[in-house]
Amino acid sequence: MDRGTVFVVGAGPAGLFAARKIASAGYQVVIFNRDVKPGGLAEYGIYPEKHHMKQGLRKQFTKILEMPNVTYFGNAPVRETGVLRVGDLRQWNPLALVFAVGAQGTKKLGMPGEDARGVYSAKDYVFYYNQLPPFASQDFSSGRRVAIVGMGNVMVDIARWLLVDMPGEKPEEVTVVARRGPFEVKFDEKEFDHIEMFLDRQVFQEELRRVDERIRACNQDISQVPEKIFPWLNKPATAPGNRRLSFRFLTSPVAIEPDANGRISKLKVVENNLVLEGDTTKAKATDKTTLLDFDTLIFAIGDVADPTVGIPYAKGGYVTNPDTVEPDRAAYEVFDAQAGKVLEGHYVVGWARKASEGLVGKARFDAEHGVDFVLKYLESAAKKLSATPEQIARELARHTDSLVAKQDVALLTLAEEAKARAANRPAFKFSTNQEMLAAIQKEKEGSRAIPKAAA
Ligand SMILES: Cc1cc2nc3c(=O)[nH]c(=O)nc-3n(C[C@H](O)[C@H](O)[C@H](O)COP(=O)(O)OP(=O)(O)OC[C@H]3O[C@@H](n4cnc5c(N)ncnc54)[C@H](O)[C@@H]3O)c2cc1C
Incomplete structure (x- = not known):
């Protein structure tokens, strides 16, 4: 069943659990993620020694990405001034856009000397x-x-x-x-x-x-x-x-x-x-x-939302619908204060909605609760013919040669696991995008080099 396409921006816990719920309802989901790897703070925030917890979350995230109606574009930040802008996303005609970009802005106290080294x-x-x-x-x-x-x-x-x-x-x-x-x-x-x-x-x-x-x-x-x-x-x-x-x-x-x-x-x-x-x-x-x-x-005083994403922003957060009649739903709807109306079909979930609020379980709950309202909206929203994941990939490839697909994430996992085994460590991570992209390329070449009979 293909009911149309929803875009999710951000592949931390909120974005991924949102994607799962939307995909399970029969929609195509296309995820755009700033980082090469999915996971957000579950991958890059949770304490490095919490291997068990991180591994458990990775397994859940892998399963979500494996869903046939979920497409992943890693290394694809959405920015006001970048290669990929919210306006580009809209041109591809999604039924709805769910922003799950976390809290990537830095809270400044505005005191003298704040920019000192250290x-x-x-x-x-x-x-x-x-x-x-x-x-x-x-x-x-x-x-x-x-x-x-x-x-x-x-x-x-x-x-x-x-x-x-x-x-x-x-x-x-x-x-x-x-x-x-x-x-x-x-x-x-x-x-x-x-x-x-x-x-x-x-x-x-x-x-x-x-x-x-x-x-x-x-x-x-x-x-x-x-x-x-x-x-x-x-x-x-x-x-x-x-x-x-x-x-x-x-x-x-x-x-x-x-x-x-x-x-x-x-x-x-x-x-x-x-x-x-x-x-x-x-x-x-x-x-x-x-x-x-x-x-x-x-x-360590908490963070704020990133003002450069390209959706309405004020006082450290994305602007949501101030409506008091249905405040629960309104709190997830992106609001254009200048026009005085909701940006139809635009939603915000997880730490993007409430910066630095709670653990993974809370971000997941918030995303899944927000998706209830997205799905309700989709029931009555006008049908649209969205760009296919292949068309989007072709369009993006004109601007960047370093997009990461979900198959690439799987190859990167294999490469990092091999490195961890070789070093007898519980985990290994490449620390630059270049290294990650090179490892993906090497894995691709390696799998091509295996003779068919042995593969
Ligand atoms: C130091 C620290 C330790 C923590 N430890 C724990 C713990 O032990 N246990 C626990 O349960 N929780 C822990 N948490 C909380 C947990 O990490 C968060 O609850 C959860 O990750 C929030 O999920 P999120 O998806 O909303 O945001 P994030 O995890 O921040 O994910 C945001 C995603 O959006 C992407 N993104 C950002 N900007 C853009 C953009 N412009 N375009 C496209 N993509 C974008 C990022 O690449 C990322 O993938 C910790 C948090 C921190 C900061």
Whole structure:
């Protein structure tokens, strides 16, 4: 049954699970993905050592790509100013467009010195250590004293990388800088288990005493921190003494001072008070500032949507229908505020809709829920004759010779698995597009070279 074609932009968990649901309803699905490989942050964000989880997700993604009515174009970013624009997609006449491009924009605080060397966004940094091109080949050097701003699971992943798995010389001191206090940590206990052995218990207790009076203003009691938030405090640290993890609470960065080489050397911070607003605590800046010594600073404060994709964008996100009659459906519909109407047939799902919100399961739920509205729309939408995947491939091939099809992804997987086996490692990744494309080519030539009888 061919009911027409829907385009999905982005092949992270949201895009792939959306594609599966649309394809299962009998539509052709054509996916355009920026990266060579599918998977998005499941491939390039989730911690490298979580092999089991990554492998499980890859298997599910492979099955989705194997669906006969799903076409994949990797290495095909959709950008306002690129080879492939939203306008091009529309010319191919899809019944609907589902944007699942994740949150690829960087949240900037707009403070002086933000562009100094050694200052990174967590997204770029995790892309780097998960080997996503081009980040994998860029300078993400860290020094001896690293600050990570934020208290979520991404902070824990980055601290874990720096203290445990990073090859070469590791930092001596990783400091978590947080605008609120110990009761507002956002990470999961089982994630922190990977780094608790580095937590300097004595320094942590001193820090609790430093902020005691200010958090007491919100009826928080530091004596409950070990019991309620940091159970690890009840046992000694076991990590080698030359690497330690500490926290600096009620602290917000306000400026970065670079050294003579343009690398961060000091972070100016402001001390915060903690205030209660309704049920939630808020950080309120005082006028007291302090200079802290750091040679590396990583912002793990969440991301925003990428403004360059070419769909309506405002305040860090794609604009969705403000309609309050059916807010659930409206929240997935892309809205043209200038024209004052919905961009018909354009939808946004996953982290593209709500940046940095939740784990893979949540992105999947969001995508599948969004697709319910897409499918409903398609029931009454005008029928259209869309370009076929072959026509699209031919058109794209006029502009680029490095498109990646789903068969190519399978060949790349074979090449990377062979490399992993040869190196006796659980996984291997090529870290440039050139290497990936060359490996695909080599696999193609290899399979052509096998005599028919042996194949
Ligand atoms: C550091 C980190 C660690 C995490 N660890 C875990 C974990 O352990 N467990 C867990 O369940 N979840 C984890 N998550 C969360 C999980 O990765 C996300 O919930 C999920 O990946 C979001 O899916 P998404 O498809 O919306 O976005 P993404 O995964 O970001 O996928 C976006 C896709 O869109 C593509 N794209 C981007 N721009 C364009 C464009 N212009 N044109 C075409 N394609 C484009 C990208 O190539 C990518 O394939 C982690 C997230 C981070 C940041």
